[in-house]
Amino acid sequence: MASLVKTFPVSLPFLRIPESSKHHFQVKVRSLDSGANSTSTGFSSDSVVVNGRSFTRGKDEVESLFDGGAVEQKEKSVAPLVDDENERFMRLSSVREKNRGKGAISEDMDVLWDDGYGTKTVKDYLIASKDMIRPDGGPPRWFCPVECGEPLKDSPILLFLPGTDGVGLGLTLHHKALGKVFEVRCLHIPVYDRTPFQGLVKFVEDTLKFEHASSPNKPIYLVGDSFGGCLALAVAARNPQIDLVVVLVNPATSFTRSQIQPLLPVLEAMPNEFHSLVPYLLSGIMGNPLKMAMVDLEDRLPPRAKIEQLSGKLTSLLGYLSVLSEIIPKETLVWKLKLIQTGSSYANSRLHAVKAEVLLFASGQDSMLPSKNEAQRLKKGLQNCQVRYFKDNGHTLLLEEGLSLLTIIKGVGKYRRSRKVDFVRDYVPPSKSEFERVFFKDGRFMQAATGTVMLSTLQDGSIVKGLAGVPTQGPVLLVGYHMLMGIELQSLVGEYLKQKNILLRGIAHPAIFGGRFESSSSEFNFQDWIKVMGGVPVAASNFFKLLSSKSHVLLYPGGAREALHYKGEAHKLIWPEQQEFVRMAAKFGATIVPFGGVGEDDLVEVTLLVLAQGSNLSNSSLCL
Template sequence: MAISGTYSFSVNFSPVFRCDVTSASGNLKRNLDLKRLAVSTEQTSTSTTTTGFAENGRTWKKSTGEEGDTTRRVGVEVSEEPERNRKSLKDYFGEVKDLIRSDGGPPRWFSPLESRSHTPDSPLLLFLPGIDGVGLGLIMQHQRLGQIFDIWSLHIPVEDRTSFTDLVKLVERTVMSENHRLPNRPIYLVGESLGACIALAVAAHIPDMDLVLILANPATSFSKSQMQPLIPILKLLPDQGPLSVPFILKLIEGNPLRMAVDNLVKGLPLGPTFGELSQNLLTMSSYLSVRLLNGDELYSDALNLYASLQFMVVADILPKQTLLWKLEMLRLASAYANSRLHAVKAQTLILSRSLYFGMVYSVSVVYLNPLLEKHLLEDGVDLVTVLKGAGFYRRGKYIDYVSDFMPPTPTEFKKLHESSSYEVYDTKEKSPMEQVNMLTIALSRGLRWIYLATGPVLLSTLDGGKIVRGLSGIPSEGPVLFVGYHMLLGLELFPLVSQFMIERNIVLRGIAHPLLFTRLKDGSLPELSTYDSFRMMGAVPVSATNFYKLLSSKSHVLLYPGGMREALHRKDEEYKLHWPEQSEFVRMAARFGAKIVPFGVVGEDDIGQVVFDYDDLMKIPYFRAGIDELTNEVVKLRIDASGEVANQDIHLPGILPKVPGRFYYYFGKPIETEGRKQELRDRKKCHELYLEVKSEVEKSIAYLKEKRENDPYRNLLPRLMYQTTHGFTSEVPTFDL
């Protein structure tokens, strides 16, 4: 890709700027040739392409001319194209080779060309590198991040000796300058290792600034690492030689090639691993102008080979004296950041299996992702997907779960749909509350098995009233409001949402309990990362505002009036609706002319039976205290309601599992509200429609309970036998319609 200019960096720590080819400086050869990078934050085109979330739950694109566009954008979408064009280690080494050349310049910002595709209201993302200082740690993420962020990366030349505190001041000045220029957009600080310490220090210095911290393997625990006592030994080592330096360097957090050693240690299959090693060896040998440590001798052991390659790369980027300088800076940075943690108030996402801090972390929002302990240059790490799942992408001061939502790409949906839980949860010597948490996590991660074990049958109703298998009777254009019965533990959700995506490419936006999004305090509930898949698929916290926004954006909305009381029902309450006495959704649906689709679902009684319910638990003081503890961790709903529906206590009933049966869904004929806005302002008319919807849901459940008795494949074994002979991707028949 040709570009119309090259790079010129500021000599006074100022933000990035463009230096045209026609510049009179006469110094173009002196500047770094950063091929695929650009340093301008200006809009060089008079026409931009914006992407959004379609009215029917699918993706769309539109062009905006010079005069702009007054249409309110209700969402963004990250396309599949960048996933296919994702850069690799080959690109990393090619661009590192240019960047490590010493030019005598100070630390400065550069912006990858990929970030020029972002929309005008995209947040600013400042990447702060680890001890290598190159600034290419996000190179595999540039394509996707560039669609939704304005990316600036900090480059610290190899021979630069800027102190940690001066680096903090540089970043702090940039943050304040950009905030002054565009005060309504948040600024993301993505820091890895040393860069994470810089991000924490900046956030502590300007706690009132709207910052979002993304910390990948932060080096705040450097004082406890194995590297600390080895620094004096490193000083005694010769500049070159095959001593223990590879082992020492392997301990450094944020080393770009550490993932290769990690993969070997984890015991990956020998065949694929060796193939990957061979390919990566060819890639790296093409871009490194150094020789193997032992002359032409190749290590027969793959681990030693990669340790050698580690040394070559890091030694090329960080010569011994530079490495010592960086390690001393790392020590000071760790101590500096730890001493100021109490002042950090920024929203923070920690990409690590566990906290790296030896003290209580005092930020306003800490989201810990226990599944991601990888480096940003490692295959399989997609920062955009992580941000979407964590609910950490926003373009304003607060996240808007409707307009900031990005529908899952085909690749993301495939990973969610095919995810399985293979973890074994040992419940021995665990408290009841810990066992509840383990089961919740297992259910949320073991999504695919629910779909396979229940063989879902989905029926819908055409305009003429004919019932058909599949979702062809579902309206394509929104707004559409699906109102139905919430089965035990909400087990119907995954097959339901998945099939809407598979068959109709419709994102079903569920109105969900706030516990999926926030906590009032720390406690025994599972980590928020447990619910990443729900947020990825478009769930929003229950509120009148979010309901309004979803309908106004013509979305397909999923609503369960029975809420948690219905999903955590008592013994012998299968298929019993627990709806509020007064209507909650009719007037809002009528305001936007939404089609109301009542639906029923059955099958929970073929999965398990409640044998120890809420009433039983509340009779035992120990369990009663545990229920109170869990309930007090989250926002309470329906505090003004009366009756059973007002009971929103969080608990897990005792369930006796059964050999899985089958799930059945029936979507009734859509009820039109278009043109009835004035009519439904009447309280009596509104309540009549509410009761009509409830009655249709009950009729749908009764219909399914009757018809499933004639399904020869209701039980698991007949379905498995059918799929054995017809293929496991074939559709298993059901009862006659």
């Protein structure tokens, strides 16, 4: 059943605001040995009615002062409401002037940028690790992977704390993407280093305090993989005053309940001659070889070609397993397991002191640690913890096929450059791999089932196939009718990206961003993808920022009520009486593009009818 979308451009009087000046970036170099001493705008009475909800600011509301994204809050004094539209707009404009030069990330990044995901595999990790493990007698240290490149200005720092291997290359598959929006530093613990757990905590803590003193208004990201998760929690518990975002990947806090702890005395007694067999014994429990081999597998190949390619990659991967015995010799492996045991006890005893935001990844096929059960325990024990569950992945989640780490951080709304997330200025546009995942891999069935057809109207009134009639230059406000279940969203956003390379910033229901219905088994879902693909929580301030940055904004005034309309309400507009978004659009000279669609109600009705008939036939067969 085809969908029909028609657009009608409407020009309105406008007042343009100058663009923010572009930034030029420089490389910052500083010594870790040197010491260091240790605000979105409130509107008086602005109201925008969207999604069936009014957003009028009250007298006693807290006003935020923002500096490239909100930095600190102060109590707003009681003031009379301002009724004059021009005065309200001038207040918003003055805020825009104050923030000149503190632009959005999207101004410096192209839509569908290359994040490099899928170009590196676990084989690259093993080859690079072999070069990193040459003994030099040095202590633990930080290094910046070359693949990360130079980040955008004002990017927060990300410190990676490795797992049992200690090499620090666990983000090999994610270096290019993370390096675009983070200052990435990875911890390397030499093979023969014997720094105790408390020493490692002190080492990371000193770096943390230095970075916080250098940029007190920016968050610091700690990504802890396995053993690194224990280290990250220990550091976070000791520094509750620092703004931290802690990302835990199958943390080893469950070591006492793991399958590997009973092996400790066996490994200690094992003769050195048999140590070369350890990598092959551990490979079965450390990760999922199949998921590792699928990282750079071409999805569009026919099934037979896929199997042949996968078979070749698995064979090639097995040839590199011997490197594990060089990365973790017998003495080092025994030491690391004892280190994990100490770190697990240390971190578990201090969970109550962790005040940081925590994002936890748990694998369903982790044969090394009971990660799924541990996620449930940590979600209850930590004060601010979100969980994403990956049912098909093993222990080495970051080296297996799945999602980019940056994609997950964006999807759960954890990426920010200041104390408070700014959904407009901190938004990272979708990459090419994210686009292909949504519209070609996960969304193939929906694309085939709907068979979407786009039509638009040119200036001379003629109707053409495609989106040629929609203005390319922003700001543009697309105002439309939500069809049943909002199924048209995927087609609409996808076609704009494919045909015009334009990202639609959709005004979304705040429930999508609240996380009220999440659990320890929540997978990366449709709501997360909405945030990745540009969804913004409905608010007057966000609407203002989008129009002022000349964005293409997608607005459904009927909201969820229209998408979940009752029987007999097909194609009925369920809009609020006052369409106040028109005034703000006029202030910015935005082109308002009304659009509509048909086909979804018919598609759902036919689908339900077919399912009902199939159920009846099944029941009839059982009766016979």
